[in-house]
Amino acid sequence: MTALHSPDPTAVALADLATYLPENRVPAEYFAGFAEDDTLADSVMFRAPAFRHHAADGESSADMIVAAARVLLDRHGPGHLDDVDIVLTHSQLPEVPVRGCVGEVVHRLGLTPSLVLDVHNGGCAAFVHMIDVAGSLLRGGRGRKALIGLAQNSAGQIFTQEQVRGKAQAAIPGDGAAVAVVTLDEDANPVLGIASRSFGEYSGDMTSVAHPDRKYWEAGPGQIHVGFTEAKVTKVLARGNRMVPEVAMAVADEIGIRPADLDLLVTNQPNRIFLRNWREALELPEERHPDTFDTCGNLFAVGIPMTLDAAITAGRVAPGSVVMAAAFAHAGDYAAAAALRWNGRS
Structure with missing residues (x-):
């Protein structure tokens, strides 16, 4: 193992993490059956995995995060999260435009944190970003234990749409969720x-589109x-x-x-x-x-x-x-x- 200096006893640490995958396991053949003439079909960016999971119809970000949290509770006991001071959540596709899912997650897990936060940025780097944010809050005196929850819920909702599932990009995403406990515990994983x-300067390069063009909240025929x-x-x-x-x-x-x-x-x-x-x-x-x-x-x-x-x-x-x-x-x-x-x- 790699030799490093002894960890700082006040260091932010990851105590444990748990994950959840929806039951619906979808093979690449599903998308191959809808494949259309796509100029990006041969791109290395879109070479499909063998499988991915799709959330069930109506399965929400909160549903999946709570399911992952239940794995932690089964592992460590029903009171494992009772002393959580901070809860942060991230949803790839928030179900309600003006809020995230943190309130629902807190309620369904029966938690009483002093601070909750929906983290809408960070994208694929959100796990590290949220550890950073949670650690800063803990070191700033807002508590000693934080729960972070992440949900990727766009695969079964966005990429199986009739006008989208034939595109090269559709076969790549999968759905799932994860939670982690961040602490100031020197005996954890610093x-x-x-x-x-x-x-x-690159933020404008990530866009959502429809044909014909419309804003995402506007009604229209394009998906x-x-x-x-x-x-x-x-x-x-x-x-x-x-x-x-x-x-x-x-x-x-x-x-x-x-x-x-x-x-x-x-x-x-x-x-x-x-x-x-x-x-x-x-x-x-x-x-x-x-x-x-x-x-x-x-x-x-x-x-x-x-x-x-x-x-x-x-x-x-x-x-x-x-x-x-x-x-x-x-x-x-x-x-x-x-x-x-x-x-x-x-």
């Missing part, structure tokens, strides 16, 4: 370093989907290839470790080409870069916690391992990475 970068073009795909590939290694290397440098000496790299899961390029940039073998792409598809913000949870459950994360989590968001407007020492579920 966050050794964290870095984030905002690239606001909303992500606005990809060949030019945008080229830009996103170039940015993603650069941004994830950059933030991971920045954190590695901060904590005094060579990227090639990391015990595990866990990234978001957009496609196979990114996964290969990222581990090669950090000079890591495939076995130290687990992925869930072929079983879950692109889970956006849920990709990192889902993959980390799967690796832990499979026994791939030995006590004392240094784990680097890194991701970029949207069309490249945000990137973040965090390193933690994994000591075990607590």
Whole structure:
């Protein structure tokens, strides 16, 4: 295992995490049956995974986050979250335009936090972003325990629409949810370093479109989907290839470790080409870069916690391992990475 300095006893730490996948497991053949003539069909960005899961009809962000939280409660006992002071949630597709799901999650779990927050930005890097935000709040004296919840719920709702399911982009996303407990407990899994970068100049490259054109809240015959073009795909590939290694290397440098000496790299899961390029940039073998792409598809913000949870459950994360989590968001407007020492579920 990698040797680092002893963790700061006041360090922000990840106590444990849990995940949830909807029951509906959808094979790639489902989308192949609707495939249409798409100029992006041969793009490396859209080479489909073998499977992904879709949320059930009417299954909400709150439903999935609560289901993931129930896994934690089953593991640690019914009172495990009673002392949570802060709850943060992130939904890829908020069901109600003017609010997120944090209030419903808190109510259904019977929690009484002093602070709740819906985090609508962060995209595929939202897990790291939310650890950063929760840690800042905890260190600022707002409590000692935070619950973060993330839901990716757009695959079964956006990408199975009649006008969308035949596009190359439709087969890539999957649905799922994750929760994690962030604490100031020195016996948990301390966050050794964290870095984030905002690239606001690229935010306008992430768009939703419909044909004929309309605003997403306006009625009309065209179904909303992500606005990809060949030019945008080229830009996103170039940015993603650069941004994830950059933030991971920045954190590695901060904590005094060579990227090639990391015990595990866990990234978001957009496609196979990114996964290969990222581990090669950090000079890591495939076995130290687990992925869930072929079983879950692109889970956006849920990709990192889902993959980390799967690796832990499979026994791939030995006590004392240094784990680097890194991701970029949207069309490249945000990137973040965090390193933690994994000591075990607590």
